[in-house]
Amino acid sequence: MVAAQSYEELQAEIARSYDRLSKRLKVIADFVLKDPSGFALRNTAGLANELGVAPSAIVRFAQAFGFSGFSEMQSVFKSQMQQETRSYRDRIRALEQRKTGRGTEELVTSFVDAGIASLQEMHRSTPLELIEEAAEIMASARMVHVLAQKRTFTAATYLFYNLARLEVSANLLDGAGGTLDQQLNLVAPDDAVFAISFQPGSEQTACAFSHVLSIGARTIAICDVPRTPFVNANVLFHITEASVETFRSLNATISLAQILAIRTGTLCSERNATR
């Protein structure tokens, strides 16, 4: 018997063979089908202990499906898991690598794929509780200041526009004409500050953010990579945007900005209505 090499095949194979399995192997099959990521992340001893079976039973289970042993079967689950969390990166990397005929068609396809992957990854990796928390902070603030520079400035204008449209008091800390310092004087302790910063990131944004932290304002940040001072924010969103040839997509960031603005607007209007 040859082992199924793809995750989907394997999953189907286990479900199909279920009736043929012995008592212990059924216990293991139940777990594998119910919690594949648990199977990917743990070792024989741990699994055996949790399931109340012998470690050797786990090995036999793998062998029953044509694998040489547990490790070989587990690697199918591991790579599936990695694909789930990084499938878009792999896809984009593949596109980046074949630069041979980078015509317009390929460029468009790459960006569309990158955008879709970024949106899906944002959906998968963003806990709803964070969205709720962030919206709550913004809705209860006297004013929301939006802080961003360079690349992420675009997303900031969008957040600002949507907040303003929903009648949430908002202010764009754009540092127009080098006046960021003056603008920062407007930030009060009962305000919220929303910062967006991607690598390499503006030094100014980081400084300004540290400053508002010391003021005691509540803070929300969107970063691609967690780094100081943004990790100290009250709410930190970690967004991974796919990139094509050093050009990062912004799809996930602006969509998240829009979602947050709407959620905040909803909370605000609910409150105004009850007053």
Next chain:
Amino acid sequence: MVAAQSYEELQAEIARSYDRLSKRLKVIADFVLKDPSGFALRNTAGLANELGVAPSAIVRFAQAFGFSGFSEMQSVFKSQMQQETRSYRDRIRALEQRKTGRGTEELVTSFVDAGIASLQEMHRSTPLELIEEAAEIMASARMVHVLAQKRTFTAATYLFYNLARLEVSANLLDGAGGTLDQQLNLVAPDDAVFAISFQPGSEQTACAFSHVLSIGARTIAICDVPRTPFVNANVLFHITEASVETFRSLNATISLAQILAIRTGTLCSERNATR
């Protein structure tokens, strides 16, 4: 030193300590912050190989944060990962069961779906020749003026940012402080004007566009609905963005803006090289 036990704390701790780390440890920190699931799923040898460092460096990295070794640190990442996949699976299950709940989950799903649909529709409906033509016009212009207001202003800032980054002469006609008229005086016949306008659309943008048409500048427009004066543009992109409860997505527009900027940048640099 006691190791951070929660994932968030650990992440913050790594980001905070980053500057203190040695060269190799920085490489490892970069990876850990960028791809925590990769760190959770692989062993020292695999990680060391991919990062081009010694396996012992990985162990030292873990010890630098108060862990007894790699395994102890990795377990923090493993459990975080298991939590993430479990909560995501619960969300999907909950969503499948009751389709009526109009909570945050539905909001996020709607926007992600809308964004994906918009990108695919843009890909399907945008002829490559139009992209080439538009890029050609921008690349051969003395200067590219980007014109937009309100909602589409966000996309304009993105186009402007990317053009500037690619060393294409660009100017943002943002009408800051009601100075749009003055800004329009800068538009010469050998310039290109790029307008973005969605319904209901700013009257100002329409007027300004008519004006630059009369000057004789070459023009490009992105519209959701073809209407005057934009139908008279040399190149007209017709973009249909999906919307969620009166909130239109911007994904297709900004992605198209990025593609056009890159294509223009490529043409410009090719020309400068041959000169």
Next chain:
DNA sequence: GTCAAGATGGAAATTTTAGTCCATTAGATG
């Protein structure tokens, strides 16, 4: 340029983990 402190890579030692084998048990069949 020299020296010291710290960082690094590689190999050896250790620990952990997987895989094998076999004695025992459970379950089925006549």
Next chain:
DNA sequence: CATCTAATGGACTAAAATTTCCATCTTGAC
């Protein structure tokens, strides 16, 4: 109830992975 077959757990072995240690190299100060 006897007997045979398949399943099971646990001890043992082999393999793989981690961790330690040390020689070498790098870096920065003087």
